Amino acid sequence: MASLRTPTVQNPSLSPSSKTRLPCATSSSNNLRFSPAPHRRLIIVSSSASSNKSTVLVAEKFGEAGIAASRKPTVLVAEKLGEAGVELLRKFTNVVCEYNLSPEELCAKISLCDALIVRSGTKVTREVFEASGGRLKVVGRAGVGIDNVDLAAATEFGCLVVNAPTANTVAAAEHGIALLAAMARNVAQADASVKAGKWQRNKYVGVSLVGKTLAVMGFGKVGSEVARRAKGLGMHVVAHDPYAAADRARAIGVDLVSFDEAISSADFISLHMPLTPATSKILNDETFAKMKKGVRIVNVARGGVIDEEALVRALDSGIVAQAALDVFTEEPPPKDSKLVQHEKVTVTPHLGASTVEAQVDSDDSKLDLTMLLSF
Ligand SMILES: O=C(O)[C@H](O)COP(=O)(O)O
Numbered sequence: 001m002a003s004l005r006t007p008t009v010q011n012p013s014l015s016p017s018s019k020t021r022l023p024c025a026t027s028s029s030n031n032l033r034f035s036p037a038p039h040r041r042l043i044i045v046s047s048s049a050s051s052n053k054s055t056v057l058v059a060e061k062f063g064e065a066g067i068a069a070s071r072k073p074t075v076l077v078a079e080k081l082g083e084a085g086v087e088l089l090r091k092f093t094n095v096v097c098e099y100n101l102s103p104e105e106l107c108a109k110i111s112l113c114d115a116l117i118v119r120s121g122t123k124v125t126r127e128v129f130e131a132s133g134g135r136l137k138v139v140g141r142a143g144v145g146i147d148n149v150d151l152a153a154a155t156e157f158g159c160l161v162v163n164a165p166t167a168n169t170v171a172a173a174e175h176g177i178a179l180l181a182a183m184a185r186n187v188a189q190a191d192a193s194v195k196a197g198k199w200q201r202n203k204y205v206g207v208s209l210v211g212k213t214l215a216v217m218g219f220g221k222v223g224s225e226v227a228r229r230a231k232g233l234g235m236h237v238v239a240h241d242p243y244a245a246a247d248r249a250r251a252i253g254v255d256l257v258s259f260d261e262a263i264s265s266a267d268f269i270s271l272h273m274p275l276t277p278a279t280s281k282i283l284n285d286e287t288f289a290k291m292k293k294g295v296r297i298v299n300v301a302r303g304g305v306i307d308e309e310a311l312v313r314a315l316d317s318g319i320v321a322q323a324a325l326d327v328f329t330e331e332p333p334p335k336d337s338k339l340v341q342h343e344k345v346t347v348t349p350h351l352g353a354s355t356v357e358a359q360v361d362s363d364d365s366k367l368d369l370t371m372l373l374s375f
Helices: 060-068 083-092 103-110 126-132 151-156 169-184 187-195 221-232 246-251 259-265 308-317 356-360 363-373
Strands: 045-048 053-056 074-077 094-097 115-118 138-141 160-163 213-217 236-240 268-271 295-299 320-325 345-347
Touching (some): 083 094, 169 268, 213 259
Parallel strands (some): 138 160, 213 268
16 A cells, blocks of 8 residues: 555645645646645644554534544445454454445545545546545545546545655655666666677666766655756756755755756656646746757656657657656556557556555554544
8 A cells, every 4th residue: 555644634624723835736837836824734633652542633614523523434445455454444444445446436425434544546426426426535545646636526526635755765766766867877778688698788787876967856755856856866856846945955956946947957757746727837848849859757646747649759859858757647557558559669568656665654544534534
């Protein structure tokens, strides 16, 4: 499973207290532009690491109703979670694990559920909330990205959406670095070649990372961890993120620059922004044209931030020398996808969060969401 760390409520108007401000997308063409919308963070349960005991912090409006709910809620786990997490859920709830449901099957089952847990593979659409008939009270996203949940519909139907915003930060950052190095040294292509009985040492001459400029696009949790690791590899790192603090970047030796400066100066670009209307297809024909010829791109964020047809054109024209992609607009991508089949492209099946550690995580973290769901 993706681990269940301290959950963050994602539909602000449902949250009774205002504690943090998270970015909320507005419009932009070339900039990752977010407006710091007032975001309310509701931590219904917090855990004490030392005692491993949960403390229920129920905020005024929600609390009494939540406490009064004594029946065991039913939780539909629609994607594979770690067994330890599911076991914890079972202590407080009736757990139904049903994977690979079609949208119709999900809609058919949801009216019997108080909570739904998903990862990135399940689309929690307006139809799902409609089909729930108002019973669905919580959607738990066991992971970070909530672009697969219709937040407007959730809010309209009075359903909390919570995620685990820090659970897989390191896993995603490490996968970004793994793809960066594998791409630069043609590891996947060379592996396939040797297994096919060939010995093509000249064909797979790579490029070095040391001294190269890496542009980290989106300097949040994952982006900053990638930057830190890239500095350790001797890369010069710049970053673009309109809401990152310059001193936080400076502290790890990273220069915050404009979007255009980042993409035009980079030998490597690593994408770490959420998918929002402002970032959708932010790499497109126009922005590829501004890049250095021969740039290499890593994407462990969301497929939708790249115009994939434009990327194929940029690979064919040589603007982009190579790409390493963990995420795709459509997942899984079509088998005959030109992008996936492209010889200059290395792909993995959305493995960013898939480490043993990120999936098991700490007991306290799992407890948080478990207790939240018990409401
Ligand atoms: O948003 C995330 O947390 C990552 O993309 C991982 O998604 P997953 O939970 O589907 O592996």
